[in-house]
Amino acid sequence: MARLLAILNTTAARLSALYLLLFAVCATFLVIYMTSLSANMLVSQTRDAINEEVRGLDRAYQRGGLPVLVRVMEARARQPGANLYMLADINGRILSGNVESLQPGILDITGWTERPFTYTRYGESEQRLNGRVEEKHEAMAVVFRLPSQFIVLVGRDLGEPEKFRRVMQRALVVTLAIMSLGAFLIWYFVGRRALKRIDRVSAASRRIMAGDLTGRLPISSAGDEFDRLSDNLNKMLDRIAALNEGLRQVSDNIAHDLKTPLTRLRNRAEAALAGKPKTDDYREALERTIAESDQLIRTFNAILMISRLEAGYSAELTTAVDLRAIVDDVEELYEPLAEEEGVTLTASKPEGAVEFQGNRELVGQALSNIVDNAIKYSSGSGDAPRVELVLERSGDEIRLTVRDNGPGVPEADRDRVTERFVRLEESRTQPGSGLGLSLAKAVMTFHGGRLEFADNNPGLAVAMVFPASPASRKS
Amino acid sequence: MKILVIEDDREAADYLKNAFAEAGHTADIARDGDSGFALADSGSYDVYIVDRMLPRRDGLSIITELREGGNKTPALILSALGEVDDRVTGLRAGGDDYLTKPYAFSELLARVEVLERRSGAKEVETVYRVADLELDRLSHTVRRAGREIVLQPREFRLLEYMMRHAGQVVTRTMLLENVWDYHFDPQTNVIDVHISRLRGKIEKGFDKPLLHTVRGAGYMLKD
Numbered sequence: 001m002a003r004l005l006a007i008l009n010t011t012a013a014r015l016s017a018l019y020l021l022l023f024a025v026c027a028t029f030l031v032i033y034m035t036s037l038s039a040n041m042l043v044s045q046t047r048d049a050i051n052e053e054v055r056g057l058d059r060a061y062q063r064g065g066l067p068v069l070v071r072v073m074e075a076r077a078r079q080p081g082a083n084l085y086m087l088a089d090i091n092g093r094i095l096s097g098n099v100e101s102l103q104p105g106i107l108d109i110t111g112w113t114e115r116p117f118t119y120t121r122y123g124e125s126e127q128r129l130n131g132r133v134e135e136k137h138e139a140m141a142v143v144f145r146l147p148s149q150f151i152v153l154v155g156r157d158l159g160e161p162e163k164f165r166r167v168m169q170r171a172l173v174v175t176l177a178i179m180s181l182g183a184f185l186i187w188y189f190v191g192r193r194a195l196k197r198i199d200r201v202s203a204a205s206r207r208i209m210a211g212d213l214t215g216r217l218p219i220s221s222a223g224d225e226f227d228r229l230s231d232n233l234n235k236m237l238d239r240i241a242a243l244n245e246g247l248r249q250v251s252d253n254i255a256h257d258l259k260t261p262l263t264r265l266r267n268r269a270e271a272a273l274a275g276k277p278k279t280d281d282y283r284e285a286l287e288r289t290i291a292e293s294d295q296l297i298r299t300f301n302a303i304l305m306i307s308r309l310e311a312g313y314s315a316e317l318t319t320a321v322d323l324r325a326i327v328d329d330v331e332e333l334y335e336p337l338a339e340e341e342g343v344t345l346t347a348s349k350p351e352g353a354v355e356f357q358g359n360r361e362l363v364g365q366a367l368s369n370i371v372d373n374a375i376k377y378s379s380g381s382g383d384a385p386r387v388e389l390v391l392e393r394s395g396d397e398i399r400l401t402v403r404d405n406g407p408g409v410p411e412a413d414r415d416r417v418t419e420r421f422v423r424l425e426e427s428r429t430q431p432g433s434g435l436g437l438s439l440a441k442a443v444m445t446f447h448g449g450r451l452e453f454a455d456n457n458p459g460l461a462v463a464m465v466f467p468a469s470p471a472s473r474k475s
Numbered sequence: 476m477k478i479l480v481i482e483d484d485r486e487a488a489d490y491l492k493n494a495f496a497e498a499g500h501t502a503d504i505a506r507d508g509d510s511g512f513a514l515a516d517s518g519s520y521d522v523y524i525v526d527r528m529l530p531r532r533d534g535l536s537i538i539t540e541l542r543e544g545g546n547k548t549p550a551l552i553l554s555a556l557g558e559v560d561d562r563v564t565g566l567r568a569g570g571d572d573y574l575t576k577p578y579a580f581s582e583l584l585a586r587v588e589v590l591e592r593r594s595g596a597k598e599v600e601t602v603y604r605v606a607d608l609e610l611d612r613l614s615h616t617v618r619r620a621g622r623e624i625v626l627q628p629r630e631f632r633l634l635e636y637m638m639r640h641a642g643q644v645v646t647r648t649m650l651l652e653n654v655w656d657y658h659f660d661p662q663t664n665v666i667d668v669h670i671s672r673l674r675g676k677i678e679k680g681f682d683k684p685l686l687h688t689v690r691g692a693g694y695m696l697k698d
């Protein structure tokens with residue numbers, strides 16, 4: 001019972017009930033309309049038949065007066081299934097015809113009877129007494145008076161239209177009953193099916209909520225809307241799992257990589273207190289402590305920002321940005337540093353603005369990180385170190401490449417350089433948080449682009465690849 | 476300078492109070508949004524430092540309501556939230572500067588001192604002077620002891636910013652924000668190289684150094 005109630009409480013059940021109601025109303029209306037149309041047609045046919053009779057009787061009367069009329073009427077009245085004929089005198093006494101009695105008042109009117117009346121056929125009252133005919137007949141008729149004050153009634157039994165109406169009514173009741181039963185069955189089975197699938201999805205989501213984050217919603221082979229919904233929910237769960245994994249990685253990395261500098265910080269403070277240090281030693285220890293703390297803060301902010309960017313794209317943060325202007329800015333920002341490091345910094349750009357839907361600050365920061373790296377690593381290399389910025393459109397992409405002729409990165413390590421805190425062994429001595437390229441990669445992902453690494457023979461080429469049209473950006 | 480610090484973390488607030496006192500300023504502390512707003516609305520402060528997330532009332536709404544009431548006292552927003560869009564929302568709410576936690580006190584101090592001075596009249600001056608160094612904002616010329624110094628456009632803006640805030644510490648981040656209009660932590664020593672170039676141009680051949688490095692904080696242009 002409870003199960004049935006649950007099914008009745010489903011959307012499918014409510015919808016089928018609504019459909020059933022609407023359909024029943026329409027069907028009823030249709031049946032009633034058809035019935036009345038057919039009944040009207042039958043009535044008008046009856047009327048035509050009576051008119052025809054009257055014309056025949058009229059001709060007989062014209063030919064031989066009352067006697068002929070009576071003869072013709074008698075003859076016709078005796079035929080099987082005959083119409084109604086009756087001749088009465090002015091007092092309503094029946095003189096001739098096949099009508100035995102009439103509903104009172106009919107003979108007082110002249111012309112068509114307004115509504116069906118009841119009558120008894122000649123000889124039928126006996127039969128009724130014997131119980132063979134159970135009901136009175138209904139008929140319509142035309143009544144007119146002869147100049148000799150006799151009353152003539154010509155009519156026709158309405159049994160057929162009445163029968164038709166009854167058949168239609170019965171059909172309507174049966175149809176509605178079958179329809180209701182059908183709707184109830186459909187409703188029961190569809191509702192139960194929907195309920196079962198939703199129950200499975202609910203059960204799966206309860207398991208996931210209970211902590212089984214690897215669980216996914218079941219997908220049948222039907223590919224219907226339930227599957228699409230489950231599929232989307234699964235994708236959502238995948239995304240949540242990925243974000244979760246990212247978060248876990250960040251906290252692991254923070255724990256692991258901030259511990260080292262924090263320990264160093266602590267040891268330095270301890271060392272400064274040990275022995276009998278001079279004021280200058282204190283000062284130096286404190287200054288180094290501040291410098292180290294600043295580096296820690298910087299690292300921390302970078303981690304926060306990467307996590308923020310990886311959380312997803314936000315249209316609020318983007319405007320139309322000129323990549324060319326960003327290249328100019330970064331070139332100008334790094335030119336003195338490059339010069340000091342003995343690195344030649346050049347930039348080649350196409351004519352005019354290179355518009356792109358994005359965030360100027362983020363792209364600027366990502367590019368600075370890459371250029372910073374390039375200058376840092378190429379400055380050590382022997383012959384004429386140089387860093388080149390190349391901005392170009394290629395197909396439906398915009399490529400911003402930073403080439404250097406430094407030591408480069410072995411192909412095997414190229415995927416690793418964007419991982420958080422990864423610094424290739426030989427570069428451990430270089431200052432930096434190890435987050436520069438991770439941040440650049442996060443910025444590119446945020447913009448729906450990617451970071452590509454290639455060999456510059458010698459050196460490294462890092463390409464920031466942006467989709468030229470914002471439509472191709474994934475949300 | 477009288478500073479109002481609206482910050483719910485007791486330790487952080489006490490630290491700020493002491494640190495500001497050491498730097499020669501007085502700081503009042505409010506520990507929740509309501510009392511912070513009441514203090515800000517009644518007292519006369521030179522700068523507000525407002526934490527974004529406060530008990531009872533969030534920091535941004537305090538600033539918005541103060542601004543709606545015609546209060547123009549500069550406000551610096553402190554936030555533990557991430558970067559990028561938070562700064563934009565903060566500034567849009569009526570804040571004048573934005574700093575993300577964790578921050579270095581030297582950075583906060585430099586920004587607060589610059590904020591206080593911002594309400595002064597320096598903006599409308601067309602010629603800045605520090606000792607015998609002179610910068611004309613209209614004709615875009617720089618002279619020292621009457622001798623013209625040729626600067627690149629960016630160097631000019633750098634010097635202009637330093638001179639507007641002469642006698643105050645400006646940090647590398649502040650320079651990147653105000654001279655280059657990028658809001659990120661500059662890597663290693665990019666800004667330092669620009670400063671040393673500028674220093675070379677305005678100090679070479681003159682006895683007196685004007686552009687000083689403040690260790691652990693940034694730079695200061697002073698007599």
